[in-house]
Amino acid sequence: MTEIEWWDYDDAEEMAAAVAGDLRFVIQSALDARGDAIIALPGGSTPLPIYAALAESELAWKRVTIIPTDDRLVPMGDKLSNITAIAKAFMARGARVYPITSDAAEDYRAAGQAADARLRDLGWPLDLVLLGVGEDGHTASIFPGDDLAAATDAKSDARVVGVKPDPMPANAPVARVTLTLPAIAAARTLTIAVTGQAKRDLIEQAIEDGAKSPHPIGKVLAAATVPIDIHWAP
Numbered sequence: 001m002t003e004i005e006w007w008d009y010d011d012a013e014e015m016a017a018a019v020a021g022d023l024r025f026v027i028q029s030a031l032d033a034r035g036d037a038i039i040a041l042p043g044g045s046t047p048l049p050i051y052a053a054l055a056e057s058e059l060a061w062k063r064v065t066i067i068p069t070d071d072r073l074v075p076m077g078d079k080l081s082n083i084t085a086i087a088k089a090f091m092a093r094g095a096r097v098y099p100i101t102s103d104a105a106e107d108y109r110a111a112g113q114a115a116d117a118r119l120r121d122l123g124w125p126l127d128l129v130l131l132g133v134g135e136d137g138h139t140a141s142i143f144p145g146d147d148l149a150a151a152t153d154a155k156s157d158a159r160v161v162g163v164k165p166d167p168m169p170a171n172a173p174v175a176r177v178t179l180t181l182p183a184i185a186a187a188r189t190l191t192i193a194v195t196g197q198a199k200r201d202l203i204e205q206a207i208e209d210g211a212k213s214p215h216p217i218g219k220v221l222a223a224a225t226v227p228i229d230i231h232w233a234p
C-alpha cells in the first residue's frame, strides 16, 4: 500500500480552501514543467465548494484541460451531468473542459470506447486526479457489478470504459463512463476529498483490507503507487 496521509478540517468550507490551494499548486507545477496541465475532477456535490475556490485562482487557465473522472450518460445540461457542473465552474476562466460522454453512442460500452478513442488526443498521464468516494464505496464511476473488472482490470493503456452499476445508485441510476483503475493509478498526483463519518469509516476499512477490499476505492488505493492525500471534513 502506498503512503496515505489524512488531512482533517472543521468543516467543508475549510476543506475546500485547503484542497483548492493544493490543486492550484499541482496545476501550476505542471504548467511550469510541461507548459500545460491535464487534470480529472469528480462529480457529485462534495467537490462543488472546492471548484468555486479553485476557480478564483490566477492560473494560465487556457493551458489547463479538465476532464471528469467519470460521467453519467445523460445529456449536457442535465442535473446529473458531471461535465456540466465542471464547465459551469471553469469554462468562464478559459479552461478547456473536455467531455468523456456524448449523446451519439448507442450504448454505454460503445460510449466508453468512443470516449477512450477521443482521449487519445490528449497528453497522458494525468497531472492530477481528484477523487470523490460514494457511501457505497465507489470512486469515479467504478462500481460493483458485471462491469467492475472492465474498469479495475483494464489494459494499462485503457483510459476510460463504459459501465453499468449494479445495483444502480439511487441518486443517479444511470450508466456511466469512468476513468479506469490503471488510468487513475498512473496519475502524477492522486488526491481524495470526502465528507462525513460514514465515508471515513469505509475508507479506513478499505485501507486495512488492502487489495482484498470489496470496495472499488479499496482496489484503487491498493493499486496506487504515488503518495495519496485524503482530505476529510465532518
Ligand SMILES: O=C1O[C@H](COP(=O)(O)O)[C@@H](O)[C@H](O)[C@H]1O
Pocket (backbone or CB within 6 Å): 041, 042, 043, 044, 045, 046, 047, 069, 070, 071, 072, 082, 131, 132, 133, 134, 135, 139, 140, 141, 172
Ligand atoms: O456518482 C458519483 O458519486 C461520487 C461521490 O459523490 P459525492 O457527492 O458523494 O462526493 C463522485 O465522486 C463521482 O464523480 C460521481 O459520479
